Amino acid sequence: MTRIPDFTWQTxxxxxxxxxxxxxxxxxxxxxxxxxxxxxxxARVAVDDLQAQSAVEYWPLEEEPGCIAPVQMDGQGDGQxxxxxxxxxxxxxxxxxxxxxLQLLAPAPYDTAKQRFNDGKCDAQGRFWxxxxxxxxxxxLGVLYMQDGQGLHPMQGGVTTANGLxxxxxxxxxxxxxxxxxxxxxxxxxxxxxxxxxxxxxxxAAPKPAGWAWGSAAPYGGRPDGAxxxxxxxxxSAQYEGGRLLRISPKGEVLAEVPTPALxxxxxxxxxxxxKTLFITTARHGRSQAELAQYPGSGCVxxxxxxxxxxxxxxxxxx
Numbered sequence: 001m002t003r004i005p006d007f008t009w010q011t012x013x014x015x016x017x018x019x020x021x022x023x024x025x026x027x028x029x030x031x032x033x034x035x036x037x038x039x040x041x042x043a044r045v046a047v048d049d050l051q052a053q054s055a056v057e058y059w060p061l062e063e064e065p066g067c068i069a070p071v072q073m074d075g076q077g078d079g080q081x082x083x084x085x086x087x088x089x090x091x092x093x094x095x096x097x098x099x100x101x102l103q104l105l106a107p108a109p110y111d112t113a114k115q116r117f118n119d120g121k122c123d124a125q126g127r128f129w130x131x132x133x134x135x136x137x138x139x140x141l142g143v144l145y146m147q148d149g150q151g152l153h154p155m156q157g158g159v160t161t162a163n164g165l166x167x168x169x170x171x172x173x174x175x176x177x178x179x180x181x182x183x184x185x186x187x188x189x190x191x192x193x194x195x196x197x198x199x200x201x202x203x204x205a206a207p208k209p210a211g212w213a214w215g216s217a218a219p220y221g222g223r224p225d226g227a228x229x230x231x232x233x234x235x236x237s238a239q240y241e242g243g244r245l246l247r248i249s250p251k252g253e254v255l256a257e258v259p260t261p262a263l264x265x266x267x268x269x270x271x272x273x274x275x276k277t278l279f280i281t282t283a284r285h286g287r288s289q290a291e292l293a294q295y296p297g298s299g300c301v302x303x304x305x306x307x308x309x310x311x312x313x314x315x316x317x318x319x
Contacts (some may be wrong), residue, residue, distance in 0.1 A: 002256040004274065008304040009261045010050045013278065016299025017043070020281035021226065022067035022119065023301070024313045025271025032225040032271055033084075034066040034273065034301060038294050039283045042068060042084075043250075044098070047272065050303055063089045066117030067130055071096070072315035085147070087117035087130035087318040092147050094316075106152035109145070118164040118265070119226055124171050126317025127194055129155070131162020139179055144176060147316075148195050156187075164237060166210065169311050175202060175222040175235055182207060184224050184237060184248075202252050214263065214291035226267025226281075231309045238265040238280065243295075262298040263291055270310020278306045281289050 018038035025032055033044045042059040071094070072084035080179040085105070089112050091108040093102040093167055108117070119154075120130030127148045134141040142159040145152050157175065164177025164184055174189040174196055186202035189195075209218035222242015229235055233250045243263045262282035272279050284292065284299030292298055 002192075009302045010304065011261075011297055012045065012047070012050070012301040012303050013043075013056055014300065015056065016284050016297070017301075018285035018299060019266065020267050020299065020301055022065075022121075022269055023269040023279050023281050024069060024121065025269060025279070027312060030273075032279055033068060034270075034281050035068055037064050037066065037240065042086075044090050045276070045301075047303075050214070050277070050305075055236045057098070064116055066133070069120070069121035069122045069128055069313070071298045072126055072229055082315065085122075085128050087120055087128075089116040092117075092128065092130065092152060106147060109152060109154070110141075110143070115141070118161065119165055121165055122245070122316050123167060123189075123191070123194070123313040124314050125191060125194070126262040126315065126318045127217070129165055131159070131165065131176070133161045137161070139285075140178070140181075143255045144179070144196075148194070153173075153194075157195065164224050164231045166235060168229060169231060170233075173250070175188055175227060175229075177227065177237070179225055179240060182223040184227070184235070184250075193210075198269050203246075203248055203254075205239070205242075206262045208241070214288050214294075225265065228268045229311050230270065230271060230306075231275075231311055234308070236278070238267050240264050240266065240283070258304075261302055262295045262300070263287070264298065269313065270306075274308040275312060276306055277303050278310070279303045 017036035023034040023070045034039040040061045045056045046054040066087045091107040092105045098302045117130045118133040127216035131144045132142045140160045144156040146155045160180035163179045164176045174187045177184040182205035184203040187196040188198045222239030223291045225238040227237045235248045245258040263284035
């Protein structure tokens with residue numbers, strides 16, 4: 001396993017989020033978008049290069065956003081965004097403009113007092129996928145849902161904290177993690193129907209030592225959070241509380257470990273004109289003062305250049 005040094009990371013934001021998540025690169029706008037879950041806001045920033053930082057724009061919301069994705073362009077060629085699809089605690093919504101009105105596409109199919117949407121993104125067919133998080137975290141009641149033109153459909157269950165959704169570059173394999181189980185699963189993916197089959201363990205992280213806390217002598221590499229896939233089909237997994245990203249081959253072999261400037265990276269994504277800028281979101285909410293003293297950039301968004309390009313993210317084709 002190759003260990004890539006961490007001196008190449010550069011901070012993209014200086015105002016930390018509580019828990020930033022769900023970053024995606026908007027190629028038409030040359031912007032990075034993400035959510036701040038406990039801060040109940042969306043954020044975006046134009047990225048010309050990593051040396052020239054633009055001001056971050058925020059969109060306050062009335063409830064927690066779990067994930068977002070761009071809406072596919074309408075084909076008019078005007079260079080404008082088609083808007084956003086948002087998974088909020090209460091349901092799936094469409095916004096045709098930044099800070100614009102929210103149109104409910106589907107109400108949340110769970111008890112919103114105990115669950116909310118978490119990690120998600122769009123597949124190559126333009127369907128929006130979002131998994132749920134069971135907040136008591138004592139039962140595996142999280143479900144992966146898929147929103148298409150016919151509505152919201154449950155596609156897979158049996159997790160506590162849905163995370164790490166990604167697809168292989170050929171679209172034939174889907175990945176989905178349960179952070180609470182420290183596990184990433186792989187599935188055969190049928191692009192036409194969206195069906196997931198033949199589940200298997202793709203990566204299993206070691207369990208969290210009993211009583212572990214920041215500064216503990218017990219070794220702990222973290223647990224799988226959000227993820228992205230590069231052009232070689234490798235799965236980049238943020239290891240929450242592990243202070244690292246893992247680059248995992250399609251066969252499940254850990255090829256590289258990238259130390260991160262926060263103990264709790266939450267999700268990587270690729271962007272920039274050549275898709276060779278790796279962005280990560282990170283968490284600050286609920287972390288100890290001792291940890292934050294060691295990692296003062298926790299909650300900020302970070303970026304570094306990498307050798308292998310990522311795969312451009314997909315947009316929502318809502319029709």
